[in-house]
Amino acid sequence: MTPALVLGVLGVVYGDIGTSPLYALRAALLHFSDDGLEDWEILGIISLIIWALILTVTVKYVVFILRADNRGEGGILALMALAQRNVESPRARWAVAVVGIIGACLFFGDGIITPAISVLSAVEGLKVVSDAFDHAVIPIAVAMLLALFLAQFRGTGSMGAMFGPICAVWFLVLGVLGVIEILHNPAVLLALSPHYAVQFCLTYRLLAFxxxxxxxxxxTGAEALYADMGHFGRRPIRWAWLWLVLPALALNYLGQGALLLRNRAALENPFYLLAPEWFRLPLVILATAATIIASQAMISGAYTIARQCVQLGFIPRLEVRHTSETEEGQIYMPQVNMLLLIGVLILVMAFHTSDNLAAAYGIAVTGTFVCTSCLALIVFRRQFGWAWPLVIGVFGPLLVLDLLFFASNVLKIPQGGYVPLVLGAALFAMMTTWNRGRELLFARFRQDGLPLRSFIARLPQSRTIRVPGMAVFMTSQADYLPGALLHNLKHNKVLHERVLFVTVTNEPIPYVPADRRREVEQLAPDIHRVALRYGFQESPNIPKELEALKPLGIAYEAMQTSYFLGRETVVAAAVPKMSKWRQWLFGIMSRNAVPATEFFRIPPDRVVELGVRVAI
Structure with a gap:
């Protein structure tokens, strides 16, 4: 717990939820503004917002979910991996995986919508400054988003030092603006009582829903508390929320409510109208900086989730560039960045305003909430040994609240809620197709392959010519002879003096300890089997790992080593085990996967690739 760590939490974890006052209260009150707003309606909505912050963020995430760390890491996929380890049947493990995949898909939808709605809502403050900016909002927002995404290749390290202080100033300004207006109308403090939230719901019923x-x-952004736990730890995240972020947000929402109680016309933009006229332009600049930080946090989160999906076998290999020599989590993924940019620009050009985008925003967020609550039920029952009455008593009401939020957003599907659903469905189809295709591919390898020990046993009787140097054969099936070796023997009729069969496995934990990273087994003189294990937060580096084998008796020399890789061409079997559209999709994904040389950081000039056709 240091001031620098707390500042880092403010800049990375709370950027998204910290920009919600820009649009949340106004979007909620617009439902009731046609025939004028009554005081109790304003108090009711503010009470709902404050108690949503208390129940969903404070109780669910800060008090409970942050306890469910997967060896220090958090996030929907880390929680999925934790839940999978606590169920036994294959069917239950697959059901848990489906929930995790759905949550990850919706998180990507959130990652596209957040930059669009955040930057738009900030730039729209220019309309309050002057009507001359009405037609400049979209071009300015597009220019800012382009600059943000095109600068991603530099990494967040150089910008990270500024994020925390800017967000600290942002939260202080939120609180101060709120306090000033509350002093003008202290009656708004009545909204702190849940009585007004209950009265509002009982009076309006369906409209309240x-x-x-x-x-x-x-x-929105509550999931970031859990997703970024591995970077900062529980204590700074909890401390920053309870002592700074929650008070600042509550004071600002109360301040906006106090302003609306005395001036209904302020509904045009209650956040910016809180500020005195001389401070509005600086506030727009500060809000824009805060929304860029919020967008940066979601973009970085999308990179992390994408890498976890690759490591867990749900999407093909993608290029991962490390932007820091000291921080493993600071990465840049060009393909993911480009897809996010395209999606964000399409949303800005299609929806034009933050009010229109608000309809698309909710489903992605609430869907992730529901998935997290479902997985937490399993983890707290199996991992922590809670009795079922305690699990249901704690997470039952929270799950009901999440389902209410999700169901209410389903009503907004025609207005834009279809965006994250369409995106999520497409990603779900891709992930499940890739996972199933890889399973069939590995099954075909085992069916057609030659057991490795049988080959080793017959090797002394064979007349295979041994040539100088070391050959590294990358194989996904540790007990079977790699196809690349069979083709090498068939065409070149030679075998290197020293041979390594290297298998890389990904485990459902964030990081694999150093003592379990490497395992070496001698199969015959100068022939070894090497098992390398990585967690879903790690990126493999084969040459570096082979260098580390020298103390174990493996004489690795980079310039005397050749890497043999098999490149599979997938074709349909006589009796296909996947539908035609899945075969087509799997083929496209296979052809566009990042080559193994790049993914495993193998020097391309030391690689020999041998192609093989595989029917599934």
Whole structure:
């Protein structure tokens, strides 16, 4: 717990939820503004927002979910891996995986919508400064988003030092603006009582249920508390929320409510109208900086989730560039960055305003909430040994609240809620197709392959010519002879003096300890089998790992080593085990996967690739 660590938490973890006051209250009150707003309606909506912050963020995430760390790491996929380790049947493990995949897909949807709605809502403050900016909002927002995404290759390290202080100033300004307006109308403090939230729901019923879809905008970004736990730890995240972020957000929402109680016309933009006229332009600049930070946090989170999906076998290999020599988590993924940029620009050009985008925002967030609650039920029951009555008593009401938020956002599907659903469905189809295709591919390898020990046993009787140097054969099936070796013997009729069969496995934990990273087994003189293990937060580096084998008796010399890789061409079997559209999709994904040389950081000038056709 240091001031620098808390500043880092403010800049990375709370950027998204910290920008919600820009649009959340206004979006919720617009449902009731046609015939004028009553005081109790304003108090009711503010009460709903504040208690959503308390129940969803404070109780669910800060108090409970942050306890469910996967060896220090958090996030929907880390929670999925933790839940999978605590269920036994294959069917239950697959069901848990499906929930995790759905949560990850919706997180990507959130990662596309967050930059669009955050930057738009900030730039729209220019309309309050002057009407002359009405037609400049979209071009300015597009220019800022282009600059943000095109600068990603530099990494977040150089910008990270500025994020925390800017966000600290942002939260202080939120609180101060709120306090000033509350002093003018202290009656708004009545909204702290849940009585007004209950009264509002009982009075409006169905319309209150509809308003839930906008109230949830106040808690967008709550998942970041859990996703970024591995970077900062529980204590700084909890401390920053309880002592700075939650008070600042609550004071600002109360301040906006106090302003609306005395001036209904302020509904045009209650956040910016809180500020005195001389401070509005600086506030727009500060808000824009805060939304860029919020967008950066979601973009970085998308990189992390994408890498975890690759390591867990749900999407093909993607290029991963490390932007820091000291921080493993600071990465840049060009393909993911380009897809995010395209998606964000399409949303900005299609929806034009943050109010329109608010309809698309809620489903992605609430869907992730529901997935997290479902997985938490399993983890707290099996991992922590809680009794079922305690698990249901704690997470049952929270899951019901998440389902209410999600169901209310389903009503907004025609207005834009279809965006994250379409995106999520497409990603779900891709992930499940890739996972199933790889399973069939490995099964075919085992069916057609030659057991490795049988080959080793017959090697002394064979007349295979041994040539100088070391050959490294990358294989996914540790007990079977790699196809690349069979083809090498068939065409070249030689075998190197020293041979390594290297298998890389990904384990459902963030990081593999050093003492379990490497395992070496001698199969015959100068022939070894090497098992390398990585967690889903790690990127493999084969040459570096082979260098580390020298103390174990492996005389690795980089310039005397050749790497043999098999490149599979997937074709349909006589009796296909996947539908035609899945075969087509799997083929496209296979052809566009990053080559193994790049993914495993193998020097390309030391690689020999041998092709093989595989029918599945």
């Amino acid at each position: 509809v308003a839930f879809g906008s109230v949830v905008l106040a808690v």
